[in-house]
Amino acid sequence: MRRADVGDRLETIALVNGRERRFSVLPRTSLADALRDELGLHGVRVGCEHGICGACTILVDGRPMRSCLMLGVQADGARIETIEGLAQGQQLHPLQDAFRRHHALQCGFCTAGFLATAQGLLDENPDPTREEVREVLSGNICRCTGYQTIVDAIMEVAAQRIADRQAAAGQTGMETSDGD
């Protein structure tokens, strides 16, 4: 445990989107603000700063977390993934692509948080039902879409992943056809 005064900026080292980043923050600065202001990762959105809306959700050590309810200094030694790290080069991640095709975003403000929650969900439960997806998404608020198309996009990616995995395991095309 590091000790510091209110006014001290603390050196923090974290693995952010696959690269080691050093930044210094005041102890009172939230992780959301630290990522936005110190690392320029503006894709982290701040909607309520009390942990309800989920717009600031990022992956910390692989798990979805509210970056507005963590301190920047708590990122020390953590592995952090934000929306900026999702696409491979100029290729959208399958979740991003599915969100686009299903029109799962409008103003886009909640999108980064939904993508982080969806990543966490599919890593934990590769074959969710619609109800399970809705349950997990209930910690992210969207004011534009009515949610249905977000559920559609995530269900499609889940099905596609299962189909890909089955195909990779050398099974026949017949058994993977319901993944479309």
Add this chain to the structure above:
Amino acid sequence: MATKADVANIRPQSIGTSIPRREDPGLLTGRTPYIADIALPGMLHVAILRSPVAHGRIVGVDLSAARAMPGVELAWSGADVAPRCAGIMASLDQKGFVATVQPLLAQEEVCFIGEAIAVVVATSRAEAEDALEKIDIDVEEIPVVATVDAAMTTGVLANAKVPANLVYRSDRVTDDVSDAFGAAAVVVEGCFHTPRVSASPMETRGFVARHEWTTGQLTCWAATQMPSFIKTMIAIHLQFPEQQIEVITPQVGGGFGQKAHLHPEELLVCLLAIELGRPVRWIEDRQENLFRATHAKQQVNEMALAVDQEGRFLALRDRVTTDGGAYNSLPWTHLVEGHCGILVVTDPYRVPALAAETISVATNKCPIGAYRGVGFSAPTLAREVLIDRAARALGLSPFEIRRRNLIREEDLPYTTRAGLRIREGSFLATVDRLEAMIGYEAFRERQESARREGRYLGLGISIFSEISGIGTRALNFLDFPITSHDTATVRVEPTGKVTVTTGIVTAGQGHLTTLAQVAADAFGVPAEDVTILSGSTSHAVGFGTVASRSAVFGAGTIGRAAEMVRAKMRAIAARLLQAAPEEIELSGGMVHVRDDPGRGLPFASVAGAAYFAEGTHPEDFDPTMEATAAFDPADIVLANGGHAAIVEVDVATGQVRVEKMFAVEDCGRMINPMIVEGQIRGGMAQAVGMVLLEELIYDDNGQLITTTLQDYLLPTALDVPDIEIAHLETPSTLVPGGIKGMGESAMISAPAAVAGAVNDALACLGVTIEQFPASPRRVFAAVARAERT
């Protein structure tokens, strides 16, 4: 003679297809900047001290300790701002309307919780907030007007400048309905309370200003739906030369009407930037948004409907009271609720007599403002619930009673008692379609058998029409004496690409995509060849994105401007193809002789000729390949449709679960069906929120007790069910392509469907719910009351 109402010819090709949005890649990768992402060298941050009391006299504000805090560059109270700006003047040239002036920082009186009293500018938001805590304010509390009843009875004034607390009263439609009510077989009546709610976009409000004294330029970044309006209002309120103001709109994280106002903070930030000579940024937090960013929907509708034995409507009576808050918001004022609503309350139905009276009163609350569906939502809810009640009384199905009263094809054009002329619509087809989607008979059987198991299902239906594409005609009809037209500029580039600049901005509704579809069809080129420039007042002039108007004004302005440039393309092609200009058409990327694409030239060749080959020009050819045109529809553009909801009410807990929802939408010709469906689903989710979850609650002292998302409940993925959507298309003759608006449709009508469903579920218990949201507490209490009697 060309007029602003001319309807250009646009042949739908890209229009009507669900092309994916060009906005999405930037939004999906975190790359598109919103207001809070604007970072300028030397930028300072604003924090605002807000009134902790609902009503008080300001005795003193001591800023000395705040000014001495580290990082603080400036601290102001009302006295500092008063000489620079008197406040926001909200007036309407309407007899009896009481104008209000809302100071940017309270002067001698504070009139609601959250009203700004002082401002601090510091090198970080955190330091600015630290300094707020050092401000010593001395406010002497005075009696509070916490409710409409108190406003009308106690004699206490909520705002010393509003006599008798009365902002506006209208009895424009006053038929004598006594005979009709006397002769009625059934009279249904109720006193409906819609909640005070917040649009609550996920992105709060924000504004950044930079003033460069060496050039006199004021550059503003605004999370606004109305950039041109904001620019002109800055010029007027701050007496700043308008030609030196640019308002830039970055991506806006949802607006829903809340960002369609001139907010006091926006003028304040401009003043601070001018004073300090450094960029100044204000990003509010969620609490400020819930306290201050305008509230909406709070009306009381005392409504009665007279119906004959066959279920035909004889008359409708409505007395509407709006709890308008301490000031008028600009530009919509208190009229945004009751006064709008009452003029369209009968719309899709034939109602031979209407007696309507509305008043707006001042209270010590946040000013009422625009939120998707504005004042249309509340009376629609009351009317549709009463229609269901009349159907039950007469033993008619909710579809059948509506069929007997909806405006029929042969009635058109039909003029309502409020004076609205309805040209076209698909009212009966909507009901039929909705009934088929739901499977009405099967639902009633399911409802019956569920009831035997002690489960209470209900079906609610709402049929609506919507004034869309609101321009001057519609605003004037709705009692706003405002002229409203937009412009667009269209340029054909030398390589045959098309650049469009528009005053329409997007807060997520997809305009960069849909306007490109419109422009592409105006020139017969692929949508990929069109760029839409939006989001700076140096582009174009317009009223902005409000009132379901952007598709209509986009098509109208782009259509007219394109027509002018297209005529030049035709003139050149006619000469090269040895045909008459009237015979030349533009389609499929070609400029060709009508019905003979083979006898034509590529669009890009003709464009190139206009720029670079004088020899191809007809005599007296003007090679200006860009044009700007204004548009304002010749009459009101009415869209229509219907919604339905099936709910289950748990009478043991009062909990309402929405099982399924349905929508039929007729917005004329759809530009992009995928985007239209997204708009419908989003609006229906907000409707679920308004009717079952959301409520801003003021206590007896005028204290707002719902200032976080823990208290103010927004619908989640567990509250909104899957939604089934069907489309009808009745083209408008007043808009290119036959397009109509629809952005607000679901928030106008779906609340009524949800409210009707709750009432239908509980009708068998003799329970009616007229106060919303239908929270578990309210539903449980109503059921318990019914069981006791």
